[in-house]
Amino acid sequence: MTNLTLKQFRYFEALARHGHFGRAAEASAISQPALSMQIKELEESLGTPLFERGARQVRLTAFGEGFAIRVREILRSVEELEDLARASRDRLTGRLRLGVIPTIAPYLLPALIGNLTRINADLDIHIRETVTPKLLTELHEGRLDTAIVALPVSEPALTEVALFSESFVLVRPDSDAGKPVPSPERLREMRLLLLEEGHCFRDQALSFCNLQSTLPRELLDGSSLSTLVQMVGAGIGVTLIPEMAVAVETRSADVAVSHFPEPQPQRTIGMIWRNSSPLAQQLTQIAGVVRQTAEVLSKRIAPV
Amino acid sequence: MTNLTLKQFRYFEALARHGHFGRAAEASAISQPALSMQIKELEESLGTPLFERGARQVRLTAFGEGFAIRVREILRSVEELEDLARASRDRLTGRLRLGVIPTIAPYLLPALIGNLTRINADLDIHIRETVTPKLLTELHEGRLDTAIVALPVSEPALTEVALFSESFVLVRPDSDAGKPVPSPERLREMRLLLLEEGHCFRDQALSFCNLQSTLPRELLDGSSLSTLVQMVGAGIGVTLIPEMAVAVETRSADVAVSHFPEPQPQRTIGMIWRNSSPLAQQLTQIAGVVRQTAEVLSKRIAPV
DNA sequence: CATCCCGATAAGCTGAAGTTATGACAAACC
DNA sequence: GGTTTGTCATAACTTCAGCTTATCGGGATG
Missing domain, CATH: 1.10.10.10 (Winged helix-like DNA-binding domain superfamily/Winged helix DNA-binding domain)
Structure with a gap:
């Protein structure tokens, strides 16, 4: 035939x-x-x-x-x-579908996308910004090539590489600026504003305070760090935000930023992809770019 | 690789x-x-x-x-x-490059092209009208697929198929209409108008009169049968034309057409193509169409 | 932990595609 | 006009790519 x-x-x-x-x-x-x-x-x-x-x-x-x-x-x-x-x-293939959690995306992506396209101009980057569970699903289903999330995710089918660690800082109303930094135990008694259910950062903050998410608490759930900081500025309470968000979020709010004493609360951010992904090599390369980008960002933030 | x-x-x-x-x-x-x-x-x-x-x-x-x-x-x-x-x-392929001698082309082609395209609408017919030697060259060089000429051509590399025979008729000024048809010998003594050198029909006419083309004769060479007939109408001499040309050429001239007694002078028209031509089968089929077309034409002419 | 699903690997077989040698035929050349 | 030459087709043989069946191995599932 x-x-x-x-x-x-x-x-x-x-x-x-x-x-x-x-x-x-x-x-x-x-x-x-x-x-x-x-x-x-x-x-x-x-x-x-x-x-x-x-x-x-x-x-x-x-x-x-x-x-x-x-x-x-x-x-x-x-x-x-x-x-x-x-x-x-x-070289990298034309399309890279990258998932990022919302507490990282707005601070890392602008610089990251710039760096990536500088390295490879004809790289077509698709960004998906959502919470970790959704990212994991889309990753498994092949709708994403990789994702930047907080480690560990502990999925056997996924490869993780650490990118960087970032501390959490306390955000209080400007009027509290001089006061001593409260201990985690004290934090529990203050009005702590957190992200809504689903965000890993919410769980990380709660765990720092030894609180259970399920506990019936009178806390106000915000949908973004930006919202939380604005509310703090309005004197409604206090909140935690990752170090990387400081520069962007505190610029337009009357709030005071304080570091916790060692051991500072922190989380590890990493990149994940399917074990079976043929892009593994290129993704490792990209992880390097992300690491560099984050490093430059943190140096720029440090003096603040 | x-x-x-x-x-x-x-x-x-x-x-x-x-x-x-x-x-x-x-x-x-x-x-x-x-x-x-x-x-x-x-x-x-x-x-x-x-x-x-x-x-x-x-x-x-x-x-x-x-x-x-x-x-x-x-x-x-x-x-x-x-x-x-x-x-x-x-079916036939898109392109057919057909050569035809000038003493056939104007009489056969109009009907033939119509018949061919009626059979196969998407047949792209290219016509080349010139004398036999040129047709043969172009055929050998692959610039023509087939040609309609007077047989025999006797080229070993070419296949010939006979299509039809056509008689030659005498064309005289109208004033000679009643006179007896002259014998070939008598023709030699009359002023015989012929086509210019190169046309096979010239040689065929000369051979009928037992004349040599090379003989120094006082004859007037025309470039087409149409010219010859017009000159006969003007009383300059007489000429021979193939039967097929009668209907077209004598319509607008004051001339008399006479058939010769048996055995009438005639020639065989045939189709030729390269032995190696892969179109042989289709060309045979086309030969059939040409044969039919000529038959219809001669019937239409017969009553004249 | 056992089972299942599914793709990769192993080992063997077959035929397609390549090789060299030769045939056939037409053109070109003494 | 026979001979040589150029050129494509055919024949006989060889090799390796591609197929088969059988089996392995690894991740998901119950």
């Missing part, structure tokens, strides 16, 4: 070009009978002759001419395919 | 579609290991993975997706090629 082969196409093209079996065979690095047989077979499976064998020259038939045009197109497409593969072999 | 094969493309496409080695193999009518190996080989020769083998499903990589789009395009092109071959296998 459909037993046309690219090999036949390549031989055909050579013969069409040279108009001579011997020379076409030489150009194709095979013997003349081998070429004759392949051409014959091609003609037979098409059911129509492609060449007219004259005494002293080989000519394309009218059909052969049209055939040649299309065959050349196909061969060209195949070559393009090879080029494409060669191009994307070493 | 460039060892991609259409087979690999077809397997790849099946796997991309099914996302499952076993089912894709079944769909491709091969065993699962055979498919695994071909895919593996394809990935290796591309140097980049196409699929991510997950625990419970096989997914295209980002590169694989782009690859799939192009592969499908290529496979579609190949299928089109097969369709094209199938379509042109039985």
Whole structure:
């Protein structure tokens, strides 16, 4: 049935070009009978002759001419395919689907995207910003290539690499600026504003205070760190935010930022991907870029 | 090297579609290991993975997706090629380059082209009208597919098929209408107008009168039968024309047309093509159409 | 922990595609 | 006009790519 082969196409093209079996065979690095047989077979499976064998020259038939045009197109497409593969072999492929948790995304991404596209201009970055459980699902389903989340996730099918650690800092109303930094136990008694259910940062903050998320508490759930800080500025309570958010979130609010004494509360941020991902190598490379980006950011924040 | 094969493309496409080695193999009518190996080989020769083998499903990589789009395009092109071959296998191919001698062309072609395109609408007919020697050269050089000429041509590399015979008739000024038809010998003594050197019809007419073309004679060479008849109408001399030309050429001239007594002078018109032409079968078929066309024309002429 | 699913690997077989040698035929050349 | 030459087709043989069946191994599932 459909037993046309690219090999036949390549031989055909050579013969069409040279108009001579011997020379076409030489150009194709095979013997003349081998070429004759392949051409014959091609003609037979098409059911129509492609060449007219004259005494002293080989000519394309009218059909052969049209055939040649299309065959050349196909061969060209195949070559393009090879080029494409060669191009994307070493460099990153065109599309990178990156998931990021909301407590990282707004602070890390602007710089990160800049750095990534600087390294590889034709990298097409798709960002998905949502909470860790959703990221994990989408990662498993192949709708994401990788994600930046708080470690550990402890999923056997996923590879984790640590990127950096970040401390949590206390955000209080400006009026509390001079007061001593409360201990975790004291925090429990203050009005602590937290992110709504689902955010890992909520759990991390609660765990620092030795609180259970399920405990019936009178706390106000915000949907973003930005909201929380604004509420603190309004004197409604206090909150914790990751160090990386300080520069952005406290710029437009009357709040005081205080570090906790050692051991500071902190979390580890890492990158994860499927064990089976063929992008592993490139993702490791990307992890390096993320690490660098975060480092530069933290230095810029440190003086604050 | 460039060892991609259409087979690999077809397997790849099946796997991309099914996302499952076993089912894709079944769909491709091969065993699962055979498919695994071909895919593996394809990935290796591309140097980049196409699929991510997950625990419970096989997914295209980002590169694989782009690859799939192009592969499908290529496979579609190949299928089109097969369709094209199938379509042109039985019917005539798109282009027919037909040579015709000038003493036939204007009388036969209008009806012939109509008949040919009626049979095969998408037949692209190219006409070349010139004298036999030029037609032969172009035929040998592959610039014509076939030619309609007077037989015999006696070229070993060419196939001839007879189409029809046509008689020559005498054209005299209207004033000579009643006079007896002169014998060939008498013709020699009259002022005989002939086509210029190179036309076979000139030689055929001369041979009827037992004259040598090279003889120094006081005859006037016309470049077309139309010219000759007009000159006869002006009383300059007499001429011979093929029967087929009568209807067209004597319509607008004051001339008398007379048949010779048996044995009438006549010539055989036939079709020729290269022995090696792969169009032989179709050309034979076309010869049939020409034969029919000429028959209808001669019947229409007979009553004149 | 046992089982199942599914793809990879192993080992062997077959036929397609290549090789060299030769045939056939037409053109070109003494 | 026979001989040589150029050229493609055919024949006989060889090799390796591609297929088969059998089996392994690893991750998901109950």
